[in-house]
Amino acid sequence: MLGLISQIGPINGNALSQSAGILIGDFWTLTRSQVYRELQTLEERGYIEAGPLGPRASREFSITRQGVRALHDWLDGGPSDEIIRFPVLLTIRFGAFLEPERLRTIMAEFSREREERREYYAALEVDMRTNNNDPFELATLRFGRLFEGAVEQWLSELPALFPELFPGDAPPPA
Amino acid sequence: MLGLISQIGPINGNALSQSAGILIGDFWTLTRSQVYRELQTLEERGYIEAGPLGPRASREFSITRQGVRALHDWLDGGPSDEIIRFPVLLTIRFGAFLEPERLRTIMAEFSREREERREYYAALEVDMRTNNNDPFELATLRFGRLFEGAVEQWLSELPALFPELFPGDAPPPA
DNA sequence: AAGGCCATGTAACAAGTTACATGATTAA
């Protein structure tokens, strides 16, 4: 949030929440409520400060000098461990509890969704390259695309692992 | 948890927590406290039932018929959206706030950790193939390996995106 | 100027984490 505020200037909670969704939402989620609560904390610590009250009691926050410093120090500490919860892996891991037909349907639907996501990323990359071309943004996008590529690859390999489940598909070449 | 309990039989909270770490910890985390709280809920709903009190007030839970059904229905509903929080992407995204040298160090350290992880997965795969060879388990492991492969690929591409940051590395071939 | 719809913020709940308490077990 400090990073976002420092980049997009004075901004209220709602707008910040939206911007977060656009700017870092692909690899980090924040709900609106979290944003408001955290704004409070950041203000108490002197990392951000608010302008006058606007419509609907909204306030626009800016980062302070201490805030920039806090951001720097936080980044300087290095990244923490990532959190990955991939529910479809639970579906697979306990797939023996499902009817094969149902499991196949679920995976097909999942596959379709990933395809959409890959298209979204492709469009996003075009957009980014024509607009700002910031390497820091491009790097995060690149990660997203590689991740989706891995998912795609994984999906393509499933038939070889479950021959009975995908009878139409050829077994793996020896 | 229902899936785990049904597979590894009567088990107490502590042991279940450990097993979860081993069996699904690579793509799903559960703290011990969560396990205990959830055990309570599952028992209230009749999805699991406990044997007599053991040492230190421990109780071993087994899945009930309703529990199996609940597990089936839950899986049948299809996977929910995944949660991915990749802190290193924040480090990169806001990397402009860091000294280049520090950013490079952080990424080098990150890279080292991923390497360890790849080795861990490689060993795990050998183990799995010699022991049980369950395709459901192999499929989740395969995902892990592909994911780590994507991370590795991403790391290898960073120098091309940040030429000033990694001066030793060659720019991308045209 | 009244009704409906968005923008903004808040409150209540659920999930996740950290730190603690205490009963067994082992080793000196």
Place this chain on the structure above:
DNA sequence: TTAATCATGTAACTTGTTACATGGCCTT
């Protein structure tokens, strides 16, 4: 048989989600 350690469970706190309240804006 006492001290140290480990196993098991619990409580307090933090973070994340869902549902709600309400004030301003736009349209007619």
